Amino acid sequence: MSSIKSILLILAFSLFFAYFTKAQNGNVSALLGKDTVYVDAPKTNIQIIPPAHFVLMEQAGGFLHVGTSSSIQVQEITGTSYLMITPGLTKDYLLSQKCNLISEEDVVNKNGQKGKIFTVTFLVDNVEFERLMYFTGDYNNTIWINANYPVAVKEMLNAVLKTSLLTAKFKQK
Numbered sequence: 001m002s003s004i005k006s007i008l009l010i011l012a013f014s015l016f017f018a019y020f021t022k023a024q025n026g027n028v029s030a031l032l033g034k035d036t037v038y039v040d041a042p043k044t045n046i047q048i049i050p051p052a053h054f055v056l057m058e059q060a061g062g063f064l065h066v067g068t069s070s071s072i073q074v075q076e077i078t079g080t081s082y083l084m085i086t087p088g089l090t091k092d093y094l095l096s097q098k099c100n101l102i103s104e105e106d107v108v109n110k111n112g113q114k115g116k117i118f119t120v121t122f123l124v125d126n127v128e129f130e131r132l133m134y135f136t137g138d139y140n141n142t143i144w145i146n147a148n149y150p151v152a153v154k155e156m157l158n159a160v161l162k163t164s165l166l167t168a169k170f171k172q173k
Helices: 002-023 028-032 082-088 091-096 151-165
Strands: 046-048 055-057 062-065 070-078 100-108 114-124 127-137 141-150
Touching: 046 070, 070 151, 082 114, 082 127, 082 141, 091 100, 100 127, 114 151, 127 151, 141 151
Parallel strands: none
Antiparallel strands: 055 062, 062 070, 070 141, 100 114, 114 127, 127 141
């Protein structure tokens, strides 16, 4: 039975890889979906354009792509600026959380707001995952989004997920 699961998993990754390799030929933004419509992130005051084929998961507070075991989790921290949070995300702190810091990058999102993306790796059942931890916001509120994917699909998803993360914004009141 487990060999059948392995074969199905390999087939799913192969089909997904073929689709994304063809689609990624210079046009990452096309992978955000046909309509590039903002979606309200569950239980937050945040909107984001999720990548194509990522399904809204109300209970999980984000989006899921079943074929690659990838997810996007959106959180809002009220009363605190991301500028107060990100300095504490040191290599030693992340190691204490069983994550290895790969990189820290200053970014500017689609709306011109500054932010940071931390890239870390971690293991789940001996499978190496990578996480993009994106922080942005204003002086009083923080958008915090984690995008997780197996390292095996990094080449297909990293740029697509970064593009999606950089669309995040607070809803207009």
